[in-house]
Amino acid sequence: MQIHPEQDGSVDPRGLLRGLYSYADLPSPAPDDIGPVIEMALARRAGIRALDRFVQEAGFPVEPLSTPNWGPADE
Amino acid sequence: MSDAFSPLTGSTITSAAAAIAAGRLDPEELVAAHLARIEELNPTLNAFITVDREGALDAARRAARESGGPLRGIPIGIKDNIPVAGLPATQGCAAFADHVPARDNGVVARLRAAGAVIVGKTNMHECACGGTTDNPFYGPARNPWDLGRSPAGSSGGCAVAVSGDLLMASFGTDAGGSVRFPAAVTGLVGLRPTLGLLPTDGMLSFSTDTIGPLTRTVDDAELVFDALVGSPGLSVPSVRELAVATLAEVSWENTTTDVAAAVSAAHAAFAGAGAEVGEVGIGGFEHAVPAIDVLLAAETTAQHRERVRTRPEGYSAPVRQMIHAGEAIGAADYLQAQKYRRLLRTAVLEIMREWDALLLPSQPFTALPFGHEEAEVRPGEWVSRPYAMLRCSALAALTGLPAISVPVGVDAQGLPIGLQLVGRPHAEHTLFALARVIERRLRSPFATRLETATS
Numbered sequence: 165m166q167i168h169p170e171q172d173g174s175v176d177p178r179g180l181l182r183g184l185y186s187y188a189d190l191p192s193p194a195p196d197d198i199g200p201v202i203e204m205a206l207a208r209r210a211g212i213r214a215l216d217r218f219v220q221e222a223g224f225p226v227e228p229l230s231t232p233n234w235g236p237a238d239e
Numbered sequence: 240m241s242d243a244f245s246p247l248t249g250s251t252i253t254s255a256a257a258a259i260a261a262g263r264l265d266p267e268e269l270v271a272a273h274l275a276r277i278e279e280l281n282p283t284l285n286a287f288i289t290v291d292r293e294g295a296l297d298a299a300r301r302a303a304r305e306s307g308g309p310l311r312g313i314p315i316g317i318k319d320n321i322p323v324a325g326l327p328a329t330q331g332c333a334a335f336a337d338h339v340p341a342r343d344n345g346v347v348a349r350l351r352a353a354g355a356v357i358v359g360k361t362n363m364h365e366c367a368c369g370g371t372t373d374n375p376f377y378g379p380a381r382n383p384w385d386l387g388r389s390p391a392g393s394s395g396g397c398a399v400a401v402s403g404d405l406l407m408a409s410f411g412t413d414a415g416g417s418v419r420f421p422a423a424v425t426g427l428v429g430l431r432p433t434l435g436l437l438p439t440d441g442m443l444s445f446s447t448d449t450i451g452p453l454t455r456t457v458d459d460a461e462l463v464f465d466a467l468v469g470s471p472g473l474s475v476p477s478v479r480e481l482a483v484a485t486l487a488e489v490s491w492e493n494t495t496t497d498v499a500a501a502v503s504a505a506h507a508a509f510a511g512a513g514a515e516v517g518e519v520g521i522g523g524f525e526h527a528v529p530a531i532d533v534l535l536a537a538e539t540t541a542q543h544r545e546r547v548r549t550r551p552e553g554y555s556a557p558v559r560q561m562i563h564a565g566e567a568i569g570a571a572d573y574l575q576a577q578k579y580r581r582l583l584r585t586a587v588l589e590i591m592r593e594w595d596a597l598l599l600p601s602q603p604f605t606a607l608p609f610g611h612e613e614a615e616v617r618p619g620e621w622v623s624r625p626y627a628m629l630r631c632s633a634l635a636a637l638t639g640l641p642a643i644s645v646p647v648g649v650d651a652q653g654l655p656i657g658l659q660l661v662g663r664p665h666a667e668h669t670l671f672a673l674a675r676v677i678e679r680r681l682r683s684p685f686a687t688r689l690e691t692a693t694s
Binding site: 185202 | 523525532533544545547548556557560561564567568571574575576578579580581
């Protein structure tokens with residue numbers, strides 16, 4: 165997986181994303197799409213980080229609601 | 240557009256169904272009148288992707304011969320991501336243009352069993368991944384209230400067809416607000432039933448997804464809901480015994496003055512009707528938009544990643560890019576979003592021990608002109624359109640609680656405003672009772688039109 169370290173040693177997120185598509189054999193965005201794709205992916209990171217902190221601070225255990233259908237009417 | 244009231248196409252399901260049952264109205268005449276209106280206005284409104292004229296007339300003739308069924312002979316439309324046997328289900332996307340399901344979705348089958356006539360498949364936001372119906376392949380659906388404005392989405396064609404009197408009801412899907420947004424900006428009632436109550440078989444559905452009806456009145460919404468679920472006549476407490484709390488975070492921030500005033504008016508209307516009223520907040524609600532965004536984006540990518548590889552030209556650039564961008568959401572990110580749903584549902588159920596329903600806007604602004612990705616909610620105060628809309632819709636989407644959008648008059652520009660009530664699980668009939676208070680006390684546009692036409 166090719167990553168692109170910045171001069172200060174941090175990871176360039178754009179390079180990381182380009183590497184991700186190659187590493188995971190994902191459908192690679194067309195050249196014209198790659199810029200908007202990376203901007204979109206980066207735009208949601210701050211929200212994801214804050215969400216992650218909130219969930220982790222809620223403590224254990226928190227069961228995911230991945231099959232969230234409501235059961236009988238008296239639930 | 241033509242806004243002349245016709246007793247045939249401008250009526251309610253409640254009155255048409257009663258007239259058919261009494262032998263005073265011929266289902267074929269009712270359906271033919273709607274088909275004529277579709278022929279006249281759909282070239283302008285672009286509410287439909289497919290109109291099944293012959294199938295609708297055949298079904299109407301059968302309805303005329305047969306008895307029974309609460310929706311006998313009622314012309315209904317289905318969003319183009321819900322399977323109807325033998326009709327294309329394009330998802331509003333060229334990559335699915337040749338997808339023709341062999342079987343009806345369960346809701347469609349129940350509608351047919353109730354006597355409804357399926358007239359066609361309605362226009363939608365491409366792949367249901369957005370809050371407009373500016374469809375790049377089938378053209379934009381236009382809001383009958385102002386043809387230069389969007390009907391929102393993703394079930395925009397459903398709303399345009401009912402608001403423009405091309406259908407008496409339609410069924411859309413709501414994973415993140417896609418029934419409630421279009422209902423709100425076209426003056427309709429839009430119901431998001433309790434998650435899991437209605438089948439989503441055959442759909443590319445999301446974990447937050449449900450099918451829901453759009454109608455002109457609350458009575459019509461209740462009638463079609465009961466026809467599907469089989470719970471007519473369920474007794475609910477009087478409004479005087481109910482308690483409604485305004486959701487503070489969403490009602491006063493990032494909303495237009497007119498929408499905030501409508502929330503206040505509804506709050507006062509409930510108080511006037513004898514309900515207990517109050518205001519509540521939900522801890523951690525600021526994470527609701529990132530959570531629904533992560534879920535919808537990751538699930539969209541999972542649904543479409545193979546097809547975008549083999550048919551990239553079948554998607555518009557924005558949707559294709561959205562599908563690729565979802566690959567960068569990690570499995571742990573997705574799980575955290577699902578855990579957030581659990582936390583939010585627990586918090587909201589605790590609040591709802593005390594309150595029967597939460598009141599908030601369906602949308603923070605009325606219909607926007609085409610192409611507007613930001614909205615000016617107060618002078619000089621601009622908000623991101625998708626973000627501000629999801630703030631209103633995320634509560635019901637994430638928790639799976641039922642919600643109803645009900646029209647509440649118009650803003651200073653004459654455009655409809657919609658308010659939302661979120662209820663306890665399986666408390667749809669309580670929502671209908673409360674929505675009637677708003678409809679009757681705050682002048683729903685269609686209820687007002689019907690009163691005027693019949694007085």
